[in-house]
Amino acid sequence: MVGPGVGEQAHLAPEISLVVEHNCSLPSVFGAKVERGRRHDQAQTYRGPPYPRNLWERPLVVRRKDETVTLKANIDIRPAGVQDAAGIADVAQRTWNDTYAEIILPTTQERLLGRWYTPAALGEATGQSDSWFYVAVVEEKVIGFAQFVMREDRRGELTRIYVLPEWQRQGVGGRLLGEGLASLLSHGAQEVFVHVERGNNKGIGFYESRGFHGVREFVVELPDQDLDLVEYTLSLESR
Ligand SMILES: CC(C)(COP(=O)(O)OP(=O)(O)OC[C@H]1O[C@@H](n2cnc3c(N)ncnc32)[C@H](O)[C@@H]1OP(=O)(O)O)[C@@H](O)C(=O)NCCC(=O)NCCS
Numbered sequence: 001m002v003g004p005g006v007g008e009q010a011h012l013a014p015e016i017s018l019v020v021e022h023n024c025s026l027p028s029v030f031g032a033k034v035e036r037g038r039r040h041d042q043a044q045t046y047r048g049p050p051y052p053r054n055l056w057e058r059p060l061v062v063r064r065k066d067e068t069v070t071l072k073a074n075i076d077i078r079p080a081g082v083q084d085a086a087g088i089a090d091v092a093q094r095t096w097n098d099t100y101a102e103i104i105l106p107t108t109q110e111r112l113l114g115r116w117y118t119p120a121a122l123g124e125a126t127g128q129s130d131s132w133f134y135v136a137v138v139e140e141k142v143i144g145f146a147q148f149v150m151r152e153d154r155r156g157e158l159t160r161i162y163v164l165p166e167w168q169r170q171g172v173g174g175r176l177l178g179e180g181l182a183s184l185l186s187h188g189a190q191e192v193f194v195h196v197e198r199g200n201n202k203g204i205g206f207y208e209s210r211g212f213h214g215v216r217e218f219v220v221e222l223p224d225q226d227l228d229l230v231e232y233t234l235s236l237e238s239r
Contacts, residue, residue, distance in 0.1 A: 077137075082123045133148075196232060214231070
């Protein structure tokens with residue numbers, strides 16, 4: 001048995017406490033409903049303390065005394081609205097700092113975040129025509145988002161996709177991508193493309209797992225650094 005909180009009790013409000021079993025996914029415990037059996041009769045929401053990220057794993061299983069219960073987060077994917085601006089900006093800030101620590105200078109990150117993630121910029125982006133902006137939400141908290149824009153020549157662009165570090169590798173990005181591809185397809189897109197920073201192995205691993213192929217490399221010159229980018233594409237024609 002290995003994992004966060006082994007041998008300790010994770011505190012549940014109000015009176016239930018769980019012993020964390022191996023492979024427990026604590027990021028998913030946050031805000032998750034504890035479902036016991038088929039019904040939600042024992043539903044409780046975890047309010048415990050944060051755990052070291054490197055101990056967070058899947059699947060979501062905890063043991064309650066000698067019983068096993070499954071923690072299942074209820075993740076909704078829905079179109080983003082202006083009310084989501086603060087949540088989206090928070091996800092962007094945290095996920096950028098984590099993802100781009102070795103790729104984009106902190107000053108550049110702050111400048112670009114300050115340009116693209118203000119309430120005004122997000123209000124415009126979520127209301128943009130020929131664009132689909134989705135959020136992934138757990139108990140009204142935004143944990144991820146993605147935007148897809150229809151460009152010329154029936155090409156859709158995935159302009160941004162970010163999932164909070166503690167919620168990654170749990171299918172959230174795949175669901176956001178699925179929603180976006182469905183929207184692009186229903187509007188006649190034949191291909192989708194995305195620009196990824198070279199060295200962003202998370203992003204590249206995700207796109208390759210979804211069937212995207214790298215087609216070209218190019219450089220974008222920013223005031224304080226040059227960014228090496230790779231264009232990945234996915235054909236939608238056979239879908
Ligand atoms: C890329 C990102 C959106 C993927 O979201 P996610 O919720 O973690 O993705 P999923 O759980 O749906 O992953 C689906 C599959 O993608 C692949 N994948 C995801 N993250 C990966 C990683 N870090 N390394 C290698 N492959 C990865 C895996 O095959 C995974 O399936 P598995 O978990 O069963 O092995 C998320 O990791 C993220 O926000 N990364 C930082 C921001 C970023 O790089 N955005 C893209 C900018 S272009």
